[in-house]
Amino acid sequence: MQAGILGRRAVVRTARQPANVVFPLIFPMLLLAVNAGGLKAETRLPGFPTNSFLAFALAVPFVQGALLATVNANVEFARDIQTGFLNRLALTPVRGLVLLVGQLGGLLTIALVQAVFYLAVGVAFGVRLETGVAGAALLLLLEAVIALAFASFGSWAALRTGSTEAVQGLFPVFFVFLFLSSMNIPRQLISTTWFRWVATINPVSYLIEAVRSLVIQHWRWETIGLGFAVGAGMSLIGFALATHALVGRLART
Amino acid sequence: MDPHANSIEAHGLVREFKKGPRAVDGIDLQIDPGEIYGFLGPNGAGKSTTVHMLTTLLPPTAGTATVAGYDIVHEGPAVRKVIGAALQEAALDPYLTGREHLRLQTAMHGITGDERKRRSDELLARVGLTEAADRKIRGYSGGMKRRLDLALALVHRPRILFLDEPTTGLDIQSRTALWEEVGRLARDEGVTVFLTTQYLEEADVLADRVGIIDHGHIVAEGTPEQLKAEIARSTIEAIPADREQRGSLAAVLERFGAPTTGFGPGSVAVQLASTDGDIAAIVRALDAEGVRIAHFQIHEPTLDDVFLAKTGRHLEGAGEEVEEKQQEEPVSA
Numbered sequence: 001m002q003a004g005i006l007g008r009r010a011v012v013r014t015a016r017q018p019a020n021v022v023f024p025l026i027f028p029m030l031l032l033a034v035n036a037g038g039l040k041a042e043t044r045l046p047g048f049p050t051n052s053f054l055a056f057a058l059a060v061p062f063v064q065g066a067l068l069a070t071v072n073a074n075v076e077f078a079r080d081i082q083t084g085f086l087n088r089l090a091l092t093p094v095r096g097l098v099l100l101v102g103q104l105g106g107l108l109t110i111a112l113v114q115a116v117f118y119l120a121v122g123v124a125f126g127v128r129l130e131t132g133v134a135g136a137a138l139l140l141l142l143e144a145v146i147a148l149a150f151a152s153f154g155s156w157a158a159l160r161t162g163s164t165e166a167v168q169g170l171f172p173v174f175f176v177f178l179f180l181s182s183m184n185i186p187r188q189l190i191s192t193t194w195f196r197w198v199a200t201i202n203p204v205s206y207l208i209e210a211v212r213s214l215v216i217q218h219w220r221w222e223t224i225g226l227g228f229a230v231g232a233g234m235s236l237i238g239f240a241l242a243t244h245a246l247v248g249r250l251a252r253t
Numbered sequence: 254m255d256p257h258a259n260s261i262e263a264h265g266l267v268r269e270f271k272k273g274p275r276a277v278d279g280i281d282l283q284i285d286p287g288e289i290y291g292f293l294g295p296n297g298a299g300k301s302t303t304v305h306m307l308t309t310l311l312p313p314t315a316g317t318a319t320v321a322g323y324d325i326v327h328e329g330p331a332v333r334k335v336i337g338a339a340l341q342e343a344a345l346d347p348y349l350t351g352r353e354h355l356r357l358q359t360a361m362h363g364i365t366g367d368e369r370k371r372r373s374d375e376l377l378a379r380v381g382l383t384e385a386a387d388r389k390i391r392g393y394s395g396g397m398k399r400r401l402d403l404a405l406a407l408v409h410r411p412r413i414l415f416l417d418e419p420t421t422g423l424d425i426q427s428r429t430a431l432w433e434e435v436g437r438l439a440r441d442e443g444v445t446v447f448l449t450t451q452y453l454e455e456a457d458v459l460a461d462r463v464g465i466i467d468h469g470h471i472v473a474e475g476t477p478e479q480l481k482a483e484i485a486r487s488t489i490e491a492i493p494a495d496r497e498q499r500g501s502l503a504a505v506l507e508r509f510g511a512p513t514t515g516f517g518p519g520s521v522a523v524q525l526a527s528t529d530g531d532i533a534a535i536v537r538a539l540d541a542e543g544v545r546i547a548h549f550q551i552h553e554p555t556l557d558d559v560f561l562a563k564t565g566r567h568l569e570g571a572g573e574e575v576e577e578k579q580q581e582e583p584v585s586a
Contacts, residue, residue, distance in 0.1 A: 001360065001365070002360055002361060002363075005356070005357055005360040005361075006357075009346070009349065009353070009357055012348070012349065012353070013346060013348045013349065016348040016389070017348065080344075080346075083342055083344045083345075084340055084341075084342040084344035085344040085345070085346060087310055087340060087344065088340070088344045088358075088405070089361060090310060091308060091309075091310065091333055091336075091338050092333065092358070092361035092362055093330060093333060093334055093361070093362065093363065094361045
């Protein structure tokens with residue numbers, strides 16, 4: 001119940017800041033529109049998995065949206081530390097883990113609302129999910145795992161530094177990972193060796209490919225499973241780091 | 254009833270930070286149930302660090318302390334159940350309303366359902382925020398924020414209340430309203446109040462007993478009356494009618510006491526050397542020297558005089574430039 005109320009607070013706080021609502025919805029859609037227009041010739045490459053670059057690129061907003069939600073929510077989390085709001089909560093009998101779960105829960109809700117929006121826009125512009133309604137449901141579940149993966153690292157940064165600036169600094173770092181992934185082209189079609197190698201070791205590639213698989217391919221369990229596994233692994237590592245940082249941050253007896 | 258039910262005790266409490274001196278350096282406290290204890294000192298003296306230790310937010314480096322009979326190091330959760338605290342920063346979410354803050358705070362204390370609503374409404378009414386309850390905090394004044402902060406500290410009916418500079422930055426009207434509520438809590442509900450302040454008047458008006466802290470040490474402790482009686486020497490302030498006579502005025506007054514500062518420009522002030530200063534003798538001496546006086550005032554001893562006597566400095570402006578807040582980044586080591 002306490003985690004639910006803390007999560008609700010995170011959602012309400014975001015909903016009352018129009019910039020934190022509009023930007024994560026609009027920016028990925030604009031980037032999608034630009035890429036879909038400028039890169040659609042890619043679909044003529046031999047081995048390209050679909051005729052619609054829009055369908056191919058629709059996976060990217062899901063990851064971008066999770067990143068944006070992460071940065072926004074964790075900037076607020078860091079602000080809670082700076083202003084002493086976390087101390088206020090620490091003075092109550094609530095357990096530290098509940099604070100973290102509440103924070104992540106709120107962020108997850110926001111990321112899922114964004115995902116529904118991206119999906120709706122994609123469908124409105126003619127994207128047809130090859131995996132159907134069940135695929136859409138699984139896509140939202142995958143989005144939750146992706147959001148949790150980024151969010152837990154964001155919470156770790158917020159708790160470790162207690163600095164809004166440091167959390168904001170994550171944004172370009174996350175985006176470097178995004179741009180060095182298979183976001184714009186299938187990995188097997190990347191001709192530059194070093195880029196293909198970086199995209200292969202970049203976990204973000206597997207997250208995007210799993211989302212993409214649900215949109216443009218039939219059930220390819222290997223790709224989907226890998227995406228879930230990478231997301232879950234990142235979540236576990238991030239959550240462990242965040243929990244450790246929380247213990248240090250609270251330092252209450 | 255447990256004699257320790259609402260008491261605070263500390264023995265040799267110390268807090269060191271990684272970089273810097275000891276913020277709190279071996280303080281002893283004995284605060285009785287229902288007492289309002291004023292912890293007076295300049296910025297950087299160690300007030301907030303002491304509060305953070307007593308409220309379990311910061312482990313002490315050395316020493317022991319109990320709050321309501323519970324050890325602050327080994328029984329932290331039990332301490333937190335019986336205390337309320339409004340810390341130095343009125344830490345509120347600008348995007349939530351006052352009522353939403355109360356909903357959150359009551360939930361964190363496990364208060365649910367009808368009791369939550371009843372308690373929230375009662376506290377909003379008590380701090381005069383019923384009408385503003387559904388407005389976002391970003392539209393609240395400083396005084397409203399502080400009153401809400403107090404309400405949040407009271408949701409679970411704490412037996413001991415910690416207030417860390419609760420009136421800093423408030424206008425006199427808001428300050429007085431808060432004093433009245435704090436006084437009522439101690440008087441009517443038997444709540445023990447540990448109040449830090451840098452305002453002399455606040456300590457003087459509100460506190461049953463005052464501890465004066467400087468550089469992490471308690472330099473004086475007692476009721477405001479006791480502390481002032483220790484000094485017991487009045488200060489004479491005078492302004493000459495003719496500015497040319499300022500030197501003559503100072504020479505005459507200094508026959509009766511030591512010069513002191515902190516008064517208006519153009520005035521000369523001395524703290525009388527004896528407790529039974531003969532005002533008539535001063536007036537006669539001034540007359541004999543032909544010094545004409547525009548303003549003559551006798552100041553009774555204040556807590557600032559006590560601070561001056563104990564530390565050699567006035568309380569105002571004695572704060573270190575390094576904010577106490579910066580020192581209090583919790584460290585896990």
